[in-house]
Amino acid sequence: xxxxxxxxxxxxxxxxxxxxxxxxxxxxxxxxxxxxxxxxxxxxxxxxxxxxxxxxxxxxxxxxxxxxxxxxxxxxxxxxxxxxxxxxxxxxxxxxxxxxxxxxxxxxxxxxxxxxxxxxxxxxxxxxxxxxxxxxxxxxxxxxxxxxxxxxxxxxxxxxxxxxxxxxxxxxxxxxxxxxxxxxxxxxxxxxxxxxxxxxxxxxxxxxxxxxxxxxxxxxxxxxxxxxxxxxxxxxxxxxxxxxxxxxxxxxxxxxxxxxxxxxxxxxxxxxxxxxxxxxxxxxxxxxxxxxxxxxxxxxxxxxxxxxxxxxxxxxxxxxxxxxxxxxx
Numbered sequence: 001x002x003x004x005x006x007x008x009x010x011x012x013x014x015x016x017x018x019x020x021x022x023x024x025x026x027x028x029x030x031x032x033x034x035x036x037x038x039x040x041x042x043x044x045x046x047x048x049x050x051x052x053x054x055x056x057x058x059x060x061x062x063x064x065x066x067x068x069x070x071x072x073x074x075x076x077x078x079x080x081x082x083x084x085x086x087x088x089x090x091x092x093x094x095x096x097x098x099x100x101x102x103x104x105x106x107x108x109x110x111x112x113x114x115x116x117x118x119x120x121x122x123x124x125x126x127x128x129x130x131x132x133x134x135x136x137x138x139x140x141x142x143x144x145x146x147x148x149x150x151x152x153x154x155x156x157x158x159x160x161x162x163x164x165x166x167x168x169x170x171x172x173x174x175x176x177x178x179x180x181x182x183x184x185x186x187x188x189x190x191x192x193x194x195x196x197x198x199x200x201x202x203x204x205x206x207x208x209x210x211x212x213x214x215x216x217x218x219x220x221x222x223x224x225x226x227x228x229x230x231x232x233x234x235x236x237x238x239x240x241x242x243x244x245x246x247x248x249x250x251x252x253x254x255x256x257x258x259x260x261x262x263x264x265x266x267x268x269x270x271x272x273x274x275x276x277x278x279x280x281x282x283x284x285x286x287x288x289x290x291x292x293x294x295x296x297x298x299x300x301x302x303x304x305x306x307x308x309x310x311x312x313x314x315x316x317x318x319x320x321x322x323x324x325x326x327x328x329x
Contacts, residue, residue, distance in 0.1 A: 252308035
C-alpha cells in the first residue's frame with residue numbers, strides 16, 4: 001500500500017533522524033529506559049529517580065511515544081517492543097550502538113560524511129588525524145567500552161556460526177583477527193577433534209579466553225597484512241568489511257598463500273541483498289565513515305575472491321544478520 005503520509009511530513013521525518021538518536025541517547029545515558037522497565041512508571045517518579053527536569057522530561061517522553069519508544073497510558077509509562085531493544089545487558093540489545101553514535105568519535109565522523117562522498121576516504125581519519133582502531137588504542141575512554149561491546153556481539157553470534165557450518169572436517173582452524181577467541185572457542189566445542197589457531201595482534205590475543213584449551217590451540221600474534229599461520233580452514237569474522245577493496249584483497253591473498261590444499265576460507269559477514277534491510281545499508285555507510293570499508297553484495301564478494309586468486313563457493317544463512325561465505329582456491 002502506498003505511503004499516505006504527505007511528502008513534506010516524510011521529508012521532515014528524515015531530517016529528524018539525527019534528533020531521534022540524540023534524544024534516545026540522552027534517555028539511555030540518564031537511565032530513563034531502565035527506570036521505566038523497572039516499574040517506575042509515573043513522570044514524577046522518573047524525574048526524581050533520574051534527576052531530570054520534570055517539564056522537559058515529560059515533553060521528551062511525549063516525543064518518544066510518538067516515535068514508538070514508550071507507551072503512555074493515563075500518565076503512566078511503559079516500554080514498547082522497540083524501547084525494550086535499548087535495555088542494557090539484554091541479548092541483541094542496541095544499547096551500545098545508541099550510545100556510540102552520539103559519542104564524539106562516531107558523531108563527529110558522521111557529521112563529516114561529505115568528506116567520504118567527495119574523496120572516497122573515511123571521515124574518521126579526516127576528523128581525528130589517525131585511523132579508527134589506532135585512536136581507540138590510545139583513547140581508552142572510548143576504546144574500552146567499544147571493545148566490550150564488540151565482545152558481547154561476538155559472544156551472541158559465535159554459537160550461531162558454530163551451529164551453521166560443519167567445521168569438524170578440518171584438522172586446523174585459524175581464526176584470523178580472532179580477538180579474544182570467543183568464536184574459535186565455540187567452533188572447537190562443536191569440533192573437538194580439530195586444532196585451533198588464534199591469530200591477532202599481540203595486545204589483543206594476550207587477553208584470550210582459551211586458557212582451558214592450551215593443548216589444542218596455539219596463540220599466534222601478528223598482522224594479517226604481513227603473514228598468516230598455515231591452516232586448512234581460515235575464519236574471518238567481520239574483518240573484510242573493515243577495509244577497502246585493495247586492503248581486503250591483500251588480506252585474502254595472504255590467507256590463500258597459507259591455505260593448505262583442499263582448505264576453505266570462511267568469512268562471517270553481512271551480505272547486502274534485496275529486499276534491502278536498514279541494518280545492512282546503514283552499516284555499509286558506517287564502515288565507510290569510520291574505516292573506509294563496506295558491507296558487500298554477493299557479486300562484490302565474488303570479485304574480491306577472484307582478485308585474491310579464490311572462488312566463492314556458497315553463502316550460508318544463519319539465524320542472525322550474519323552469513324557464512326565459503327571460498328577456496
